[in-house]
Amino acid sequence: MVFYARKIALATLCVALTLSICSSTETNWASAQSMGLEQAKEREELNDMKGDMSDVKSNITDSLDALDRLSKKISKAQSNEVHLITKEAKIEIAPGKFANFLTYNGKVPGPTLRVTASEPLRVVLHNNLKVATSLTFHGLVLPQGVSGLPHKEGGLVGPGQVYAYQFIPKQSGTYWYHPQVNHGQQKVAGMYGALIVEPRSDRKSYDRDYIMMFGQTSSLDMVAPGARPGSGQTYFLVNGMTAPLAKPLEVREGERIRLRMINASSSAIPLFLTGHKMEIVSMNGSDLLEPHVTRDTITLNPSDRMDVEFQAKNPGVWSLASELTEQSTNQGAFPGGIACVIRYMDAGAEKEAP
Numbered sequence: 402m403v404f405y406a407r408k409i410a411l412a413t414l415c416v417a418l419t420l421s422i423c424s425s426t427e428t429n430w431a432s433a434q435s436m437g438l439e440q441a442k443e444r445e446e447l448n449d450m451k452g453d454m455s456d457v458k459s460n461i462t463d464s465l466d467a468l469d470r471l472s473k474k475i476s477k478a479q480s481n482e483v484h485l486i487t488k489e490a491k492i493e494i495a496p497g498k499f500a501n502f503l504t505y506n507g508k509v510p511g512p513t514l515r516v517t518a519s520e521p522l523r524v525v526l527h528n529n530l531k532v533a534t535s536l537t538f539h540g541l542v543l544p545q546g547v548s549g550l551p552h553k554e555g556g557l558v559g560p561g562q563v564y565a566y567q568f569i570p571k572q573s574g575t576y577w578y579h580p581q582v583n584h585g586q587q588k589v590a591g592m593y594g595a596l597i598v599e600p601r602s603d604r605k606s607y608d609r610d611y612i613m614m615f616g617q618t619s620s621l622d623m624v625a626p627g628a629r630p631g632s633g634q635t636y637f638l639v640n641g642m643t644a645p646l647a648k649p650l651e652v653r654e655g656e657r658i659r660l661r662m663i664n665a666s667s668s669a670i671p672l673f674l675t676g677h678k679m680e681i682v683s684m685n686g687s688d689l690l691e692p693h694v695t696r697d698t699i700t701l702n703p704s705d706r707m708d709v710e711f712q713a714k715n716p717g718v719w720s721l722a723s724e725l726t727e728q729s730t731n732q733g734a735f736p737g738g739i740a741c742v743i744r745y746m747d748a749g750a751e752k753e754a755p
């Protein structure tokens with residue numbers, strides 16, 4: 402009996418407990434519902450805050466990026482620093498024909514240095530050649546410390562040495578750099594590059610600006626494998642290549658084209674442009690007075706620079722080539738040497754020059 406009474410009591414308790422749980426669940430459900438709403442609201446607010454935070458964060462990131470770009474721009478403007486690394490290189494100058502060069506940065510010509518007048522320029526020369534080298538900035542009037550004759554304490558850079566030339570170019574125009582001594586072994590072997598000093602105020606009168614550096618090489622593997630510069634037949638180059646490897650100069654009808662021609666070879670080069678008249682705007686870095694003279698044929702003596710401009714108003718494919726056979730062929734083989742193609746980009750194939 403006691404056993405049953407206990408059982409009933411237990412059952413009652415269970416029911417009571419269950420009821421109480423149920424009722425408390427109902428109460429909790431209501432409060433959970435309101436808590437849930439609150440939490441959802443809080444979560445929403447939190448998400449909004451997170452959104453705001455990411456806006457702030459990305460704004461900061463944007464600002465930092467802008468600051469980074471600005472500081473790079475400022476440091477670039479404050480010091481134009483270039484590194485020239487002298488090294489030997491074998492370069493294809495005609496289809497399948499390679500020549501041994503001494504180079505700046507493995508290229509002929511070396512990198513074009515383009516700066517603005519009155520801005521400091523720092524040229525760091527790393528000499529990876531087996532012999533000493535030096536550097537001159539042809540045509541720029543610079544202090545003795547920079548452009549005086551090189552000596553062991555300044556300007557003469559031994560094998561493995563590094564040297565910095567710093568100066569402020571005051572003249573604007575077309576100049577070039579090359580070793581100051583040992584021309585026969587170094588400059589002629591490919592060590593040269595253009596140095597363009599832009600005027601401080603933008604006075605551009607042209608739409609396109611091409612640099613043409615004329616040079617020569619006498620080292621061809623096919624002539625004498627491993628030949629030293631100067632030991633073989635001479636090949637004339639434009640921007641380190643002979644025709645037809647040299648890239649055509651592309652123009653569009655209506656454009657005004659500037660050609661900055663630099664003679665880094667040891668010969669005078671007479672050049673004839675077909676289909677157009679060249680207006681000579683600058684000679685050896687100095688602007689010429691207007692009205693400018695116009696020519697169809699010009700001659701550049703060794704080291705001369707001439708800036709010419711022409712109006713592209715005769716669509717077709719034209720040539721700018723040396724008038725001397727030894728300069729405009731590869732040992733008599735055509736096409737070769739200094740024979741550049743000027744191509745109108747919109748010109749039809751039927752207008753191809755012979």
Ligand SMILES: [Cu+2]
Pocket residue numbers: 537539579704
């Ligand atoms: Cu020179």
